[in-house]
Amino acid sequence: MQNLVIAATESTPEVSFDFAAGQFALRGESWPENAAAFYRPLLDALENWQPQPGGDVEVNIALRYFNSSSTKMLFSLFDLFNQRAQSGQTVALNWFFDAEDDVSEEFGQELALDFTDLQVNLQAEMAS
Amino acid sequence: MDLNELFREESDVLNRSQDVAAQTTLSAEDYRDALLMVNRHYQRLMRETYRMISRSDRAERELNRVNEQLHQLAQELEYKASHDPLTAVWNRGAIIQRITQTLSNGAAALIILDIDHFKRINDEFGHPMGDKVICALVSRIQAHCPEEASIGRIGGEEFTVLLPHYRLSDAVIVAGAIHASLNASPLAVLPGQLVTASLGVSYGKPGSDFETLYNNADVALYDAKNHGRNRVFFR
Numbered sequence: 467m468q469n470l471v472i473a474a475t476e477s478t479p480e481v482s483f484d485f486a487a488g489q490f491a492l493r494g495e496s497w498p499e500n501a502a503a504f505y506r507p508l509l510d511a512l513e514n515w516q517p518q519p520g521g522d523v524e525v526n527i528a529l530r531y532f533n534s535s536s537t538k539m540l541f542s543l544f545d546l547f548n549q550r551a552q553s554g555q556t557v558a559l560n561w562f563f564d565a566e567d568d569v570s571e572e573f574g575q576e577l578a579l580d581f582t583d584l585q586v587n588l589q590a591e592m593a594s
Numbered sequence: 595m596d597l598n599e600l601f602r603e604e605s606d607v608l609n610r611s612q613d614v615a616a617q618t619t620l621s622a623e624d625y626r627d628a629l630l631m632v633n634r635h636y637q638r639l640m641r642e643t644y645r646m647i648s649r650s651d652r653a654e655r656e657l658n659r660v661n662e663q664l665h666q667l668a669q670e671l672e673y674k675a676s677h678d679p680l681t682a683v684w685n686r687g688a689i690i691q692r693i694t695q696t697l698s699n700g701a702a703a704l705i706i707l708d709i710d711h712f713k714r715i716n717d718e719f720g721h722p723m724g725d726k727v728i729c730a731l732v733s734r735i736q737a738h739c740p741e742e743a744s745i746g747r748i749g750g751e752e753f754t755v756l757l758p759h760y761r762l763s764d765a766v767i768v769a770g771a772i773h774a775s776l777n778a779s780p781l782a783v784l785p786g787q788l789v790t791a792s793l794g795v796s797y798g799k800p801g802s803d804f805e806t807l808y809n810n811a812d813v814a815l816y817d818a819k820n821h822g823r824n825r826v827f828f829r
Contacts, residue, residue, distance in 0.1 A: 497651070497658075535651050
């Protein structure tokens with residue numbers, strides 16, 4: 467399956483989906499004019515992905531800021547990964563947050579509660 | 595905020611549909627009604643969620659815009675609080691702070707420069723010309739200062755040049771260059787006459803205080819004035 471790579475813009479994150487390696491990443495900010503239009507192709511690609519059995523998956527999310535509609539779409543994204551985990555793959559979700567951003571840290575903690583099959587790791591980063 | 599309290603209607607619908615699903619003997623009509631009820635509430639939930647998301651997106655955008663503005667204003671304020679509005683060099687408070695901080699880390703030399711007979715320029719050509727002369731003179735000072743120098747305006751026509759880690763002899767050379775430049779050619783804004791200055795130079799050891807450094811330079815400046823102005827003295 468072809469990799470999905472999208473460069474960051476002011477309002478959308480950098481996307482890096484390497485299906486062969488099982489490496490997925492979102493980095494930057496997410497407040498697109500139309501969050502559904504931005505995230506739909508990502509969700510479609512993930513849904514169509516047929517991984518080799520037993521391959522581990524690592525998801526790195528480092529979003530400094532994401533708006534409410536992006537949050538809705540991220541939930542859908544994490545749900546797809548959670549389904550992968552339910553069907554036997556090991557899926558680690560690394561949630562990177564600014565050490566001074568309590569809201570983001572809390573969001574990561576709640577992800578662990580809502581998506582119980584993901585191995586959610588919270589990673590505090592020093593503000594740059 | 596409690597989930598069940600906030601979603602009481604939704605919880606009711608859930609409970610009722612669970613009750614219906616648990617029964618095996620109801621009529622097809624009853625199951626259909628129950629399904630439609632859930633469907634109706636699900637539609638409503640989607641609609642309301644959509645409204646809430648749109649609303650928060652808008653509010654967040656506005657918040658970010660205002661936050662950016664605030665950040666910019668804070669920067670402007672910080673600049674204005676530390677710079678002289680006419681010449682854009684450090685103001686009195688900021689240069690004193692820089693001198694104090696520099697001395698706490700190491701040695702420093704200080705030049706105080708006072709424009710000779712500045713009052714005459716103001717009286718003869720007016721205050722707007724006086725302002726122009728001050729700006730042109732600051733440009734001259736800047737042109738003869740090393741990169742690491744900090745220039746401050748501490749009074750109407752009085753300026754300081756802080757030279758971190760400079761020895762007295764090297765600071766005197768800088769002061770001499772400024773002095774020589776003012777005598778070599780008039781400022782472009784006042785081509786008919788030379789604008790000269792008196793300069794006092796002092797040296798402060800690491801850990802010494804602002805007052806001593808400043809007073810020494812001030813005494814040297816006073817000596818320069820008393821010896822006929824337009825010269826460099828050091829102490």
